[in-house]
Amino acid sequence: MELSPFYQELITSLNRGLMMSIALIIPSVIGGVLIGVLAGATRTFGNPVIRKVGDTYAAIFRGTPLVVQLFILYFGLPNLGIYLSPYVAAVVGFTLCSGAYQSEYIRGALLSIKRGQYLGAQALGFTTFQAIFWIIVPQAVRRAIHGCGNEIIYLIKYSSLAFIVTCIELTGEGKTIATEYFRFTEVFTIIGLYYLALVTVAIFILKKIEQRLYVPGFGRS
Amino acid sequence: MPIALSTVIDSLPYLLQGSFITAGIVVSAMLLGLVIGVCMAVGLVFGNKCIQYSITIYIWIFRGVPVVVLLFLFYFGLFNFLELNFSAFTSVTIVLGMTTGAYQANIFRGAILSLPQGQFKAASALGMSNSQAIRNIILPQILRMSIPAWSNEYSIILKDSALAFVIGAPEIMARTQFVASRTYQHLSLYIAAGIIYFLLTWAGVIALRKLEQSLRIPGYTHHGSN
Amino acid sequence: MNDSSPILRVNNITKSFGDNTILNGVSFDLVKGEIKVLIGPSGGGKSTLLQCINCLVVPDSGDIELENEQIDFSSKQDLYSLRQRVGMIFQDFNLFDHLTALGNITIALRKVKKISKKDAEQRARVELEQVGLGDKEDLYPAQLSGGQKQRVAIARALAMDPKILMLDEPTSALDPELIGEVIAVIKALAHKGMTMVMATHQISLISGLADEILFMEQGNIVEQGPPSLLLTSGNSSKTQGFCDRLNELSEVEA
Numbered sequence: 001m002e003l004s005p006f007y008q009e010l011i012t013s014l015n016r017g018l019m020m021s022i023a024l025i026i027p028s029v030i031g032g033v034l035i036g037v038l039a040g041a042t043r044t045f046g047n048p049v050i051r052k053v054g055d056t057y058a059a060i061f062r063g064t065p066l067v068v069q070l071f072i073l074y075f076g077l078p079n080l081g082i083y084l085s086p087y088v089a090a091v092v093g094f095t096l097c098s099g100a101y102q103s104e105y106i107r108g109a110l111l112s113i114k115r116g117q118y119l120g121a122q123a124l125g126f127t128t129f130q131a132i133f134w135i136i137v138p139q140a141v142r143r144a145i146h147g148c149g150n151e152i153i154y155l156i157k158y159s160s161l162a163f164i165v166t167c168i169e170l171t172g173e174g175k176t177i178a179t180e181y182f183r184f185t186e187v188f189t190i191i192g193l194y195y196l197a198l199v200t201v202a203i204f205i206l207k208k209i210e211q212r213l214y215v216p217g218f219g220r221s
Numbered sequence: 222m223p224i225a226l227s228t229v230i231d232s233l234p235y236l237l238q239g240s241f242i243t244a245g246i247v248v249s250a251m252l253l254g255l256v257i258g259v260c261m262a263v264g265l266v267f268g269n270k271c272i273q274y275s276i277t278i279y280i281w282i283f284r285g286v287p288v289v290v291l292l293f294l295f296y297f298g299l300f301n302f303l304e305l306n307f308s309a310f311t312s313v314t315i316v317l318g319m320t321t322g323a324y325q326a327n328i329f330r331g332a333i334l335s336l337p338q339g340q341f342k343a344a345s346a347l348g349m350s351n352s353q354a355i356r357n358i359i360l361p362q363i364l365r366m367s368i369p370a371w372s373n374e375y376s377i378i379l380k381d382s383a384l385a386f387v388i389g390a391p392e393i394m395a396r397t398q399f400v401a402s403r404t405y406q407h408l409s410l411y412i413a414a415g416i417i418y419f420l421l422t423w424a425g426v427i428a429l430r431k432l433e434q435s436l437r438i439p440g441y442t443h444h445g446s447n
Numbered sequence: 448m449n450d451s452s453p454i455l456r457v458n459n460i461t462k463s464f465g466d467n468t469i470l471n472g473v474s475f476d477l478v479k480g481e482i483k484v485l486i487g488p489s490g491g492g493k494s495t496l497l498q499c500i501n502c503l504v505v506p507d508s509g510d511i512e513l514e515n516e517q518i519d520f521s522s523k524q525d526l527y528s529l530r531q532r533v534g535m536i537f538q539d540f541n542l543f544d545h546l547t548a549l550g551n552i553t554i555a556l557r558k559v560k561k562i563s564k565k566d567a568e569q570r571a572r573v574e575l576e577q578v579g580l581g582d583k584e585d586l587y588p589a590q591l592s593g594g595q596k597q598r599v600a601i602a603r604a605l606a607m608d609p610k611i612l613m614l615d616e617p618t619s620a621l622d623p624e625l626i627g628e629v630i631a632v633i634k635a636l637a638h639k640g641m642t643m644v645m646a647t648h649q650i651s652l653i654s655g656l657a658d659e660i661l662f663m664e665q666g667n668i669v670e671q672g673p674p675s676l677l678l679t680s681g682n683s684s685k686t687q688g689f690c691d692r693l694n695e696l697s698e699v700e701a
Contacts, residue, residue: 063376063422064415065383067394072415075401076408079225120541122503124555124607125531127523134558139545153284160287164387171289178293185298192286192294199285215545217589 010177010187017173018194024090024159024169025198029152031095036102036148043103044110054103061100067161069093074165086167093165098155105147109140142213149206156198170194225409232400232410239393240417246313246382246392247425251375253318258325262363263355265326266333276326283323288381291316296388309390313382321378328370332363365436372429376422383418393417452515454479454642455611460499460509469495470506471666477611477644482637484657485646486689491663493646494538497613500644501533502526514610531559534604536614540596542588542603548575549584552603560607574602578632594625598632605636612636614645650693654678662686 003011043054061069074089084092113136121131163172170191178187261279264272283291296312307315336359344354386395397414401407453476462470470492477483485493498504500511502520511518513532519525542551552571556562562570575581578598588596597617604612617633618626630651637643637656647653653660654674662670662677662685670677670685677686 060415060419063419065380065394065418067383068411068415068418071398072408072411076411079406079408116537116539116541117543119503120537120543121555123501123530123535123537123541124603125527125529125559126555127527130558134554135543139543142545157285157287160289161384171287171293174290175293178297184293185302188290188294188298191290192282195287195290196282196285200281215589216587218544218587 006181006183010174010190013173013177014170014190014194017168017170018198020167020169020173021159021162021198024087024094024162024167025156027091028094028098028155028159031091032098032102032151032155033148035095035099036104036106036151039099039103040106040110043107058100058103061097062104066093066097066158067164069097070161070165086162086165089165090159090162090167094155094159094162097158098151101151101154102148105144105151106140108147109144110136112143113139139218142215142218145206145210145213149203149210152206153199153202156202157195160195225406228400228404228406229409229413232396232404233413235400236393236396236410236413236417239391239396240421242310242390242392243379243382243385243421246310246317246385246390247375247379249314250317250321250378250382251371253314254321254325254374254378257319257322258329259360261322261326262329262333265330267351267355280323280326283320288316288320288384289387291320292384292388309385309388312388313385313390317378317381320381321374324374324377325367325371328367328374329363332366333359335366336362365433365438368429368433368436372426372433375425375429379421379425380418453477453512454514455500455644456510456512457496457500458510458512460496460506460511462495462499462504462506468666470499472509473663473666473668474509475661475668475671477642479642480640481658482643482645482656483659483661484653485644485661485663486648486653486686487663487669488689492666493663494615496663497535497615497644497646500613501530501535503530503535527559531607532610534607534609534612536597536600536604536612536617538616538620540588540593540600540620542596542600544588547585547587548580548591548599548602551588551599552606555603556606570606571602574606575599577605577635578602579628592625593621594628597621597629601629601632601636611642611644614643614647616646616648618647618649648693650690650697653690660686662689 039054039057042050043058046054070089070093073084073093074086077084117135117139118131121135126134159169160171162169163175166172168176174187174191178184181187261276264276268276292313295316296307296309300307300312340358340362341354344358345351349357382392383394385392386398389395393414397410401410404410455477457476458474460470460473461468473492473496475483485496487493495504499506502511502518505520505526511529513529518529543554546554549568549571552574553564553567556567556570557564572581572584575584578601580595580598580602583591583595583599588599591599601617614633618629621629626649630649633643633645633652634656643656645652645656657674659671659673660677661668664685672684672686676682677684678690679687
């Protein structure tokens with residue numbers, strides 16, 4: 001079946017946009033989880049000052065729209081003489097915002113681990129590092145995985161905001177073509193299908209990971 | 222006074238007027254979402270296979286497609302195609318309402334499933350019809366139970382409403398962008414917008430917490446809400 | 448090593464939390480194969496004393512000598528090696544919730560003692576068999592009853608080849624009908640000559656197993672002696688009075 005020139009052009013652009021979206025999503029997911037773990041751990045175990053800093057960070061980035069954060073990074077910082085490329089501004093914005101939400105899940109997971117688990121490890125002669133690595137982390141991962149997974153799904157969807165700071169990804173490519181041909185319904189339906197595919201694949205992978213890590217009865221008490 | 226600051230002060234009334242529009246969008250979207258969410262939750266739990274299947278697909282779509290894409294699709298696409306002359310405000314409200322409806326459906330579904338079986342049976346035993354039991358016994362309980370999750374939805378929808386500017390609804394973000402493009406004071410203006418959103422987020426969360434407390438029934442515990 | 452020289456020496460241990468003195472100069476010696484039972488009212492310091500012996504709670508002052516080596520409380524290496532040689536059974540088990548019964552036992556063997564996975568599993572199976580749970584190795588803690596959990600915890604401690612086993616009220620978190628299976632395991636251990644320090648309110652463990660009873664009150668050992676001395680009828684010891692009350696309680700419960 002031969003596609004009409006319009007659809008050929010559309011699919012070519014959307015595939016290019018998809019690559020850009022993935023290039024935005026992957027580093028932001030990794031960065032977000034890393035910051036989330038760091039901020040979540042300091043917000044749980046840090047001294048009061050560090051804790052306050054962590055809480056403030058999380059409150060600010062969770063209390064304001066991502067699009068405002070992106071505008072500040074891309075359009076606002078030049079007022080201070082700091083210029084970020086569209087790609088860098090988008091990845092930094094996504095990472096910081098996602099990290100704030102991730103830290104919330106990590107903190108919840110760490111708080112829910114009973115003290116006896118650490119005590120039990122200590123009593124067997126585990127060093128502090130061994131107890132954290134073999135007992136605390138595996139349990140925290142299992143408790144946090146569901147929330148963190150949901151946050152990753154959100155991040156995939158919000159990567160569609162990158163075009164607002166002129167980083168042309170899936171939505172941006174589509175918008176260009178839709179405006180040019182004024183065929184919004186077809187174009188954005190197809191873009192929607194692209195995102196549905198991305199999100200569905202991500203949900204599938206996360207489910208597999210959750211099943212892998214499943215422990216009967218764990219996390220219910 | 223530095224110009225960055227004076228610009229913010231001068232334009233503050235204009236920005237704050239936008240917060241009424243934002244509030245209008247959020248409140249109507251939440252209410253629309255409530256209606257959609259409750260109907261779908263009831264359909265998911267009590268409906269037949271065909272109803273359940275359709276609702277599941279609706280939820281899958283609205284939870285999987287970004288709000289910006291939906292805004293473009295509905296405002297420039299579908300509504301145009303169907304020759305519905307909806308304003309940007311109405312379009313944003315509908316899109317956000319349908320999105321939060323998908324999430325609220327899952328919230329209410331969880332709440333219904335967490336109700337003890339006996340509640341529905343006891344209502345039937347008293348001679349209530351299914352719809353009477355749902356209206357008088359099930360709904361009052363699940364709505365109470367869902368307020369914490371609802372407050373989470375509120376803060377998400379409030380932040381999503383900032384995307385309304387892409388189709389030109391004159392809310393906070395659109396106004397900020399308008400002023401910024403004329404004064405070049407992007408940094409201070411967007412920080413001001415961020416502060417307004419921050420305050421609106423917490424005001425709503427606190428209001429909902431108050432609501433939850435005022436509706437609390439002594440000894441009534443949640444059996445798990447999500 | 449001469450059998451009568453103490454394997455554990457606890458000398459003048461003190462511990463306070465803020466203004467609250469929990470241990471006020473506690474001393475005792477333990478020889479190989481001996482079983483000491485700590486009894487006394489709750490809040491008397493039994494649990495803290497046990498936790499001080501393997502430094503889960505580091506004492507404020509005093510000495511602990513294990514196998515004639517004094518423990519340096521400020522050296523982490525000393526503490527880790529002490530805890531490897533002193534097994535601990537907790538009231539609420541503290542099994543690792545994300546690991547199977549087998550995994551609970553092998554994790555310390557592999558990570559702390561650096562034993563190969565194969566050898567660790569072999570050892571773990573022997574220990575599970577000993578406590579009568581040979582068929583439960585793949586179950587997770589949430590799938591075990593309280594009595595089974597405590598038996599896994601005992602197997603986990605024994606797999607480390609401890610010189611001493613400490614038990615902190617091992618049966619008090621259990622439903623009455625599950626206590627018996629744990630008591631049976633502890634008694635079997637005693638018959639094999641395991642050196643133990645145990646805090647318990649179980650009369651059968653106190654009178655049946657103890658070589659010496661230590662009665663603790665307000666952070667001190669206020670009475671000590673063999674059950675034959677302290678528990679003879681007509682004796683006016685605090686221990687006798689305390690055990691009488693326990694007896695009455697257990698009759699009421701039964």
